[in-house]
Amino acid sequence: MTPTSTTTAARVDVRKTYKLFIGGKFPRSESGRTYEVTDAKGRFAANAAQASRKDARDAVRAARAAQPGWAGATAYNRGQVLYRVAELLEGRRAQFVADVAAGEGLSARRAEDAVSAAIDRWVWYAGWTDKVAQVAGNANPVAGPYFNLSVPEPTGVVAAIAPQKSSLLGLVSVLAPILVTGNTVVLVASEDRPLPAITLSEVLATSDVPGGVVNVLTGGTAELASPLARHLDVNALELAGVVGAADVTWGELEADAAENLKRVRRPAGESEPNWKDEQSLESILAFTETKTVWHPKGM
Amino acid sequence: MTATSPARSTTPARSTSGGTHPATRTADQVAADATAVVGSADLSNRALRTFLHGLSGVDQVGLDGRATVLGTRSIKTTSKAWALDTVIAMTDLTTLEGADTPGRVRSLVAKALNPEPGDPSCPRPAAVCVYGDMVTVAKQALGSAPINVAAVATAFPAGRAGRTARLADTTDAVEAGAEEIDMVIDRGAFLSGDYRKVYDDIIAVREICQQRAGEPAHLKVILETGELATYDNVRRASWLSMLAGADFIKTSTGKVSPAATLPVTVLMLEAVRDFLAATGVQVGVKPAGGIRTSKDAIKYLVAVNEVAGEAWLDPEFFRFGASSLLNDVLLQRQKLATGAYSGPDYVTID
Amino acid sequence: MSRFEYAPAPESRAVVDIDSSYGLFIDGEFTEAASGQAMKTVNPATEEVLAEVAEADEADIERAIRAARKAQEKVWGPMPGSERAKYLFRIARLLAERAREFAVLETLDNGKPIREARDVDVPTAAAHFFYYAGWADKLEHAGFGPDPQPRGVAAQVIPWNFPLLMLAWKIAPALAAGNTVVLKPAETTPLTALLFADLVRQADLPAGVVNIVTGAGPTGQTLVTHPGVDKVAFTGSTAVGRQIARQLAGSRVPATLELGGKAANIVFEDAAVDQAIEGIVNGIFFNQGQVCCAGSRLLVQESIADELVDRLKDRLGTLRVGDPLDKNTDVGAINSARQLDRIRELTQAGEDEGATRWTSDCPLPEKGWFFAPTVFTDVSAAHRIAREEIFGPVLSVLTFRTPAEAVAKANNTPYGLSAGIWTEKGSRILAMADKLRAGVVWANTFNRFDPTSPFGGYKESGYGREGGRHGLAPYLKGGIG
Structure with missing residues (x-):
């Protein structure tokens, strides 16, 4: 037996391969492309998949397929599934803190705060699933012998451009409210800071969120946002992350979205907001349709 | 609707041509028609229930809405003159009071014979409608005039008597010469699901009507829709009565509120329309009770025209059971003739 | 006469x-x-x-x-x-x-x-x-x-x-x-x-x-x-x-x-047929069919389709088309010559594409822009009259066999304004209402409006x-x- 060396160098860690998240699976980009992601100091962090318009198409298809099931689950069930995601986020917080600190150049303390806020936000939205209809719905007292009820329903498939700077808290602030009512999502991660989005995908994949409910694309925001804005099987567009993105404006995407009258949530301002304060019922309702059902009352 | 539903016919529903008069059928033919429609030879309670509950449901709000729209038709000038005369000719001028006397009945007959003194162009009502014990008086007073005597029978209005008494009541009226019998169904039996009892009662009364010397007496079957409570029940009772051979289905006795309403009448017109399509037999409809004004009566005629079709615009197939309606129609008639509004002193009190 | x-x-x-x-x-x-x-x-x-x-x-x-x-x-x-x-x-x-x-x-x-x-x-x-x-x-x-x-x-x-x-x-x-x-x-x-x-x-x-x-x-x-x-x-x-x-x-x-809209009006075999007929009529002939939420696609369960269409045509025979100022008129004038042309073009397309046309033989006034109530049967989902908004008194009839097929056909349109459901089965109404992608769902009624009731589309x-x-x-x- 050879004695173990007492002078062994520090262990070489096993690095993660960052891939896309489509339909519950982690494929590489069909284009085979990747791009280098660096941390805030410009050091190599990872090679992320550089998704193509075809990947975007596949993601929409997966989101569409998953939509009826997610919307058809009971609100209580959606609430539990989303809450479970928060539990898992808590379990992975160390990695999120590391990702956020490195990617956004935050101190450990501030990265901790951002991750905590993101998890708390997820919990806040999870609790909304079985309350939205009560707060945003109505019994309508029509002038006649009719039962009349208005309820909010998910608008369908939402393409969301995640914030460019706030790679986790901003991402969660955009993503969670869309999911509450039963929409499914094609999310374009922050172009330069995509790693927390991928890590979140891994959390989602091991959670009870059905495959296809959330699909995550990494790559060029301009390249991916445009086909999504023009895609006729996408019902709505969340443009929060377009401010600060290169080579694309939210106005041109909104114009593209007009082709099939997508619901468009415009960015609140021309620069990224402080996501600490961006938590609202309005974020949920922006991706709902009010359905009103009439029925006669007779014996 | 179920496979046995009669409404499966592909013949156009509204008819302009009409069909066989139900009174011309033998008892066997009635039974054969019923068997064919129900799709079961034994016509047991179970078979009747399956059939009647397989009829298309009725949405109350939708039916009420349809009746409201029919009621917005605006009938003017020559159409109105025709309608008023038609209403008179379709009226069963009625007195059904405990206090009826021979004098009261003779006075009613006099009104029927001469509704508008001095105007021979004024039509006469189709019938006078009285209790069975007044048939003889009415017949005598009418003489040979072409106005029928209709008698309410079968322990009218509640019908709460044994079959023997109900049939004896009918026999008395028929033997006294009544041309028309207005019977009541056993609502208790109907509501408790004993459809066969209701069916058998009607068959038995019809048999007596058919035995009348000379021509058979025509049978009107009163559903008392105000006690049936739901439109679904009205549709079922209409079909049950038609299956048993009713010549007319009639809404009400006039002793229960609500009596005739436009929606109920629309529903019964749909039933006779569909029965014609299913069997080729044309049954009449008689709303009774609560129709007091010309305006209301004309709404009923519009419903007849648009729901059942013009084949029913005939006293043989549509009647109004009313007492005070006639005078209002006469006032309107005078108004149309003179252009001036008339008043109650210018029509006779019967 | x-x-x-x-x-x-x-x-x-x-x-x-x-x-x-x-x-x-x-x-x-x-x-x-x-x-x-x-x-x-x-x-x-x-x-x-x-x-x-x-x-x-x-x-x-x-x-x-x-x-x-x-x-x-x-x-x-x-x-x-x-x-x-x-x-x-x-x-x-x-x-x-x-x-x-x-x-x-x-x-x-x-x-x-x-x-x-x-x-x-x-x-x-x-x-x-x-x-x-x-x-x-x-x-x-x-x-x-x-x-x-x-x-x-x-x-x-x-x-x-x-x-x-x-x-x-x-x-x-x-x-x-x-x-x-x-x-x-x-x-x-x-x-x-x-x-x-x-x-x-x-x-x-x-x-x-x-x-x-x-x-x-x-x-x-x-x-x-x-x-x-x-x-x-x-x-x-x-x-x-x-x-x-x-x-x-x-x-x-x-x-x-x-x-716009291209609403499906879905009639199941257990519907209250007489009221469904009225609902169909009100759905497509109200305001000459010039209604964005008009029930312009009639989806009928195949088992009752022939009977329903016969009854419908018969009912349409009682519609009075003519002088809009006449209180007895049910169907008035088309709003403009341009709109009338559009209706004519699409109904012609319906015929050309092989659908069977039935038009009420009601008399039309000599002057003015009128169009008689028209029903197309043998319509397939691919026909223009099943896809495009006609905005006129023209009904396209399609059939279905199962509730799932009804939902699929009803939702198979880029529009999503309204929909109708006719059935006497309560639980089916609620399940259908959940699945229809439309802002207003009328069950056992159609074309009802009220100030308190939100209106708008998907x-x-x-x-x-x-x-x-x-x-x-x-x-x-x-x-x-």
């Missing part, structure tokens, strides 16, 4: 005075258009010219928006809600008082049957003002925050199918929330909006709160793209709605778009809701749409 002919029962048109020409109603008074341009509005039942109305150009729009801005900032916005409410209640009452006049004018200008103008359009318009009047001083209870604020000046463009009612749907919630408006009525039906201006005068509404500018498409374009506008609300075709959405892209102006039928509490949101900052 039938036994019971209804003699004509025309509503008197003496109750309305139509001027030979109209200006623009800006800042509380009628003024000439800067352009000096005018257009004619025509009675579609007789093709006679009713009046000339001004065509507003950029200068006029500029003036109207400035007036609205001033009124919003100086008078209407600062006014307590309780005071705004009283003005709106006044308008509701005045509309009811002058109901006959509005109904007759609407029928003359639009061609719709007087029965509908009288029993639906005008009373529902008055009810709309009455409903929103009550909201004006209760906005903090509407669920849009503790101190909701108006957006400012609303640019509103409305269609020709329900001219006064659409005006009410637009103006009432906007005013209740504290906005002022510049409204453009449709090119072919401006008269009730101009009469409404007179009612605004009677109500003593402060100048500039309501401005009515008439004109055609370019006027509307100028209005909705004007930089001085804080809110756009449009009801009309999907094509124009799409154009507006594109033009507003990148701006901070939100839009409410109430666009998908390419537009976005935002009008009516009810939801109808306030588009006119409040922070509200959706």
Whole structure:
């Protein structure tokens, strides 16, 4: 037996391969492309998949397929599934803190705060699933012998451009409210800071969120946002992350979205907001349709 | 609707041509028609229930809405003159009071014979409608005039008597010469699901009507829709009565509120329309009770025209059971003739 | 010759005075258009010219928006809600008082049957003002925050199918929330909006709160793209709605778009058939089928399809087509020659593509733009008449075998405004209602409207809701749409 060396160098860690998240699976980009992601100091962090318009198409298809099931689950069930995601986020917080600190150049303390806020936000939205209809719905007292009820329903498939700077808290602030009512999502991660989005995908994949409910694309925001804005099987567009993105404006995407009258949530301002304060019922309702059902009352 | 539903016919529903008069059928033919429609030879309670509950449901709000729209038709000038005369000719001028006397009945007959003194162009009502014990008086007073005597029978209005008494009541009226019998169904039996009892009662009364010397007496079957409570029940009772051979289905006795309403009448017109399509037999409809004004009566005629079709615009197939309606129609008639509004002193009190 | 002919029962048109020409109603008074341009509005039942109305150009729009801005900032916005409410209640009452006049004018200008103008359009318009009047001083209870604020000046463009009612749907919630408006009525039906201006005068509404500018498409374009506008609300075709959405892209102006539809009216074999027939008739022949939420695709369960269609045709034989002013008319005139051409083109396409056409043999008037009730059977989902909005008295009949097939076919359209379900089975109604992608689902009824009930579409039928509490949101900052 050879004695173990007492002078062994520090262990070489096993690095993660960052891939896309489509339909519950982690494929590489069909284009085979990747791009280098660096941390805030410009050091190599990872090679992320550089998704193509075809990947975007596949993601929409997966989101569409998953939509009826997610919307058809009971609100209580959606609430539990989303809450479970928060539990898992808590379990992975160390990695999120590391990702956020490195990617956004935050101190450990501030990265901790951002991750905590993101998890708390997820919990806040999870609790909304079985309350939205009560707060945003109505019994309508029509002038006649009719039962009349208005309820909010998910608008369908939402393409969301995640914030460019706030790679986790901003991402969660955009993503969670869309999911509450039963929409499914094609999310374009922050172009330069995509790693927390991928890590979140891994959390989602091991959670009870059905495959296809959330699909995550990494790559060029301009390249991916445009086909999504023009895609006729996408019902709505969340443009929060377009401010600060290169080579694309939210106005041109909104114009593209007009082709099939997508619901468009415009960015609140021309620069990224402080996501600490961006938590609202309005974020949920922006991706709902009010359905009103009439029925006669007779014996 | 179920496979046995009669409404499966592909013949156009509204008819302009009409069909066989139900009174011309033998008892066997009635039974054969019923068997064919129900799709079961034994016509047991179970078979009747399956059939009647397989009829298309009725949405109350939708039916009420349809009746409201029919009621917005605006009938003017020559159409109105025709309608008023038609209403008179379709009226069963009625007195059904405990206090009826021979004098009261003779006075009613006099009104029927001469509704508008001095105007021979004024039509006469189709019938006078009285209790069975007044048939003889009415017949005598009418003489040979072409106005029928209709008698309410079968322990009218509640019908709460044994079959023997109900049939004896009918026999008395028929033997006294009544041309028309207005019977009541056993609502208790109907509501408790004993459809066969209701069916058998009607068959038995019809048999007596058919035995009348000379021509058979025509049978009107009163559903008392105000006690049936739901439109679904009205549709079922209409079909049950038609299956048993009713010549007319009639809404009400006039002793229960609500009596005739436009929606109920629309529903019964749909039933006779569909029965014609299913069997080729044309049954009449008689709303009774609560129709007091010309305006209301004309709404009923519009419903007849648009729901059942013009084949029913005939006293043989549509009647109004009313007492005070006639005078209002006469006032309107005078108004149309003179252009001036008339008043109650210018029509006779019967 | 039938036994019971209804003699004509025309509503008197003496109750309305139509001027030979109209200006623009800006800042509380009628003024000439800067352009000096005018257009004619025509009675579609007789093709006679009713009046000339001004065509507003950029200068006029500029003036109207400035007036609205001033009124919003100086008078209407600062006014307590309780005071705004009283003005709106006044308008509701005045509309009811002058109901006959509005109904007759609407029928003359639009061609719709007087029965509908009288029993639906005008009373529902008055009810709309009455409903929103009550909201004006209760906005903090509407669920849009503790101190909701108006957006400012609303640019509103409305269609020709329900001219006064659409005006009410637009103006009432906007005013209740504290906005002022510049409204453009449709090119072919401006008269009730101009009469409404007179009612605004009677109500003593402060100048500039309501401005009515008439004109055609370019006027509307100028209005909705004007930089001085804080809110756009449009009801009309999907094509124009799409154009507006594109033009507003990148701006901070939100839009409410109430666009086209191709609603499925689904009849199951256990439906209350007689009421379903009435619902089908009301669904597609109400207002000559010129209704965005019309039940233009009849989906019938195959087991009853033949019988239902026979009964339907028979029922259609009783529809009276003709003089819209006759109180007994069920189906009036098509609003314009252009629209009539469109209906003819699509029905021809239906025949050419192999569907079987049935048209009522009812007599049509010799003058005016009329189209007899028409039903297409043997229609497949690929036919143009099953996909495109016809906006006329034309029904396309398709069949289905199972509830799932009914849902799939009903949702198989880029539109999503309304849908109908006919079945006596309650649980099926609720399950169907959940699955239909439409903003309004009528179960065992159709084409019902109420001020308290939100209305608006999914998908390419537009976005935002009008009516009810939801109808306030588009006119409040922070509200959706």
